[in-house]
């Protein structure tokens with residue numbers, strides 16, 4: 001069974017408050033409260049498990065107990081290794097009205113204590129001895145250097161995916177990992193918005209020259225492009241799903257991770273990433289996928305070779 005090590009550098013406890021309606025400036029009674037361990041690597045791990053793989057979550061966590069984030073991982077049933085780093089793990093709050101209107105409040109990441117990068121490197125190096133693929137995802141909290149995802153990928157002698165943005169993505173280009181920017185993240189990295197698929201592919205090729213193993217650019221409802229040393233492909237979405245796109249990129253990374261563990265067939269891997277991420281948009285919660293929809297869509301995706 002493929003074992004995927006996921007690293008979430010900016011974890012969160014995601015709370016959902018169901019309310020009749022959110023009235024700004026008024027007191028609102030909350031009808032129901034749900035909480036879930038969140039963060040992009042946690043979503044990746046949940047999807048890997050849904051796809052039949054094994055996943056381990058590594059993340060900086062709270063210095064003290066009780067830690068609701070740890071409890072959330074226990075409830076998800078995902079194996080994890082938390083590196084003590086914060087006074088407490090940040091929370092996000094989604095306030096959902098009866099009409100579905102959702103307001104999301106995102107707390108900033110807490111500052112990680114000194115020594116956290118080194119402790120994370122040690123934990124990842126140790127977990128890598130039992131992993132087939134590494135995936136490092138998401139933003140960085142204050143106190144963690146922006147080159148940490150690149151440093152973690154360099155520890156791996158198995159394939160690595162780095163799904164980050166901004167300065168962390170820039171620092172990761174030379175780390176020999178598969179990069180998975182979305183359209184906005186690629187535009188920020190290259191300094192302008194590519195107008196055509198050909199331009200996306202040209203940027204991908206330059207990133208490979210700069211040291212990326214491959215680049216998978218996700219384009220939301222338009223699908224995804226893979227640029228690799230052996231060729232480039234565009235996969236169109238099987239269907240544009242009207243649903244929850246949060247975490248679609250994480251689902252794509254999970255599917256790619258499983259393919260990277262073996263000798264990769266890129267067109268098949270890209271089609272699977274596109275089918276799996278659409279099957280994630282169908283689900284209201286990030287980290288979940290509709291397996292039947294994925295199976296139906298996987299064989300109907302058109303993959304075009306780009307020359």
Ligand SMILES: Nc1ncnc2c1ncn2[C@@H]1O[C@H](COP(=O)(O)OP(=O)(O)OP(=O)(O)O)[C@@H](O)[C@H]1O
Nearest residue numbers: 182218219220223224240241247248249250277278
């Ligand atoms: N509405 C949609 N219908 C079908 N597939 C979708 C839709 N939105 C996204 N996808 C699929 O999900 C993939 C990833 O989406 P997107 O490019 O939005 O990632 P992202 O911005 O990194 O998402 P996140 O970071 O929230 O996980 C796309 O390449 C596409 O295949």
Ligand SMILES: [Mg+2]
Nearest residue numbers: 163182249250
């Ligand atoms: Mg993303």
